[in-house]
Amino acid sequence: MNDPSVAALHLALDVHGRDVHSLRAAISAAEQAGFALATFSDGPLAQGVPEAGTRAAFVSRLTDRIGLAPTLHATVTEPFHLATQLAALDHASHGRAGWIVGAANGVDERATIGAAPLTPEQLREELADVTAVARALWDSWEDDAVIKDAATGRYLDPDKVHHIDFVGESFTVKGPLITPRPLQGQIVVLAPDALELDELADVVLIERADAAAIGERARAAKEAGAPLAFAEVSFGFAEPDAVAKLVDLLRSLAAVVDGVRLRPADPATDVPVLIEQVLPVLAAEGLLRPAPRPGDTLRATLGLPRPANRFAREGAVQR
Structure with missing residues (x-):
């Protein structure tokens, strides 16, 4: 059992399984090992495999504890569609969705939408705008907007569904979202x-x-307002002392971050060693957070509060 006075880590694992069978096996192993979160890497030029959001949606019904965070690229995806896909994932997973903000900006990547690469300044503005719009869209339905009143034939209360009326440098979004508010209120955003x-x-x-x-x-990051910070840790066990080195690194990270995202060099061989030889040592030392519980949202697993809806909080009526 973890001592709350001791620094301990949330664990995330980058899941590489892409075909149905390997994906099912990888996510099952991660969930059984107590990982808080599985992440799904992707890029706009990937071919022959479902994109990350689709892979996360597939495993949402095969799991009941682990968080699911696909990489969706704000630079090549319509903001409205991105926010809708993530809200749908949150409903499908009963509140376990996350989003890794992707920023693909190469010539070939941007060509997939018929656009040129963004300058550094444009890229920062685009990423901030898309993230802010997604958050506003997730609030565009208040929590009690759906009323399902059979007597009057009303499905929702229109006074609790709002336009966001966003105007940015490169796009506008009026809203509201076509999906009710995510179960978590806000999807967990990882940047x-x-x-x-x-x-x-x-x-x-x-x-x-x-x-x-x-x-x-x-x-x-925390001074700027981020609640949590995770370290990115790439690992492999090709060297004889690799297990000991990874254990030492994770011990040192437990004192300075809230969690780690582990990225295996060879998932087929590295993940079993991680689970069988590294995690038990850290658990015995009280350096791992408790495993997620069935039914918990990702926000609950990570200790993040469920945010109040901005429109309900402000008492706004915007249709």
């Missing part, structure tokens, strides 16, 4: 630290050379 979205993220993903540098960036 790589290089994107500089700390104030809009629930979790900042930090990739640095050592624990000290990661800890320094984690402090900056």
Whole structure:
């Protein structure tokens, strides 16, 4: 059992399974091992496999505890469709959806939507706008908007469904969303630290050379408003002392971040070693958070509050 006075880590695993059978096996192993979150990497040029959001949706009905966070790229996806897909994933998973903000911006990647790469300034603005719009759209239905009043034949209360009327530099969104508010209220947003979205993220993903540098960036992220900071840890066990080195690294990270996202070099061989040889050592030392419980939302697993709806909070009536 974890001592709450001891620093301990939430665990996320980047799941590489892409065909139905390997994906099912990978997500089952991660959930049984007590990971808080599974992430699904993707890019707009991937071919021959379902995109990350579809893979997450597939496993949403095969799991009941682990969070599911696909990478969806804000630079090549319509903001309204992105917000809708993630809201639908949250409903399908009973409140376990996350979103890793993707920022694909290469020539070939942007060509998939017939656009040129964004400048650094344009990229920052686009990412901030898409994230802010997604959050506004998730609030566009109040929690009690759906009334299902058979006597009057009314499905929803129109005074509790709102336009967001967003106008940005490159797009506008009127809203509301076509999907009721996510069960979590807001999807858990995970943003790589290089994107500089700390104030809009629930979790900042930090990739640095050592624990000290990661800890320094984690402090900056929290000062900017991010509730949680996770370290990005790539690992493999090709070297004889790799298990001991990973254990030592995770021990040091437990003192400076809230969690880690583990990215295996070879999932087929590395994940079993991680689960069988690394995690038991950390658990025995009280360095791991408790495994998610069936029925918990991802926000509950991560200790994040369920946000109040902005329109209900402000008493707004906008249709």
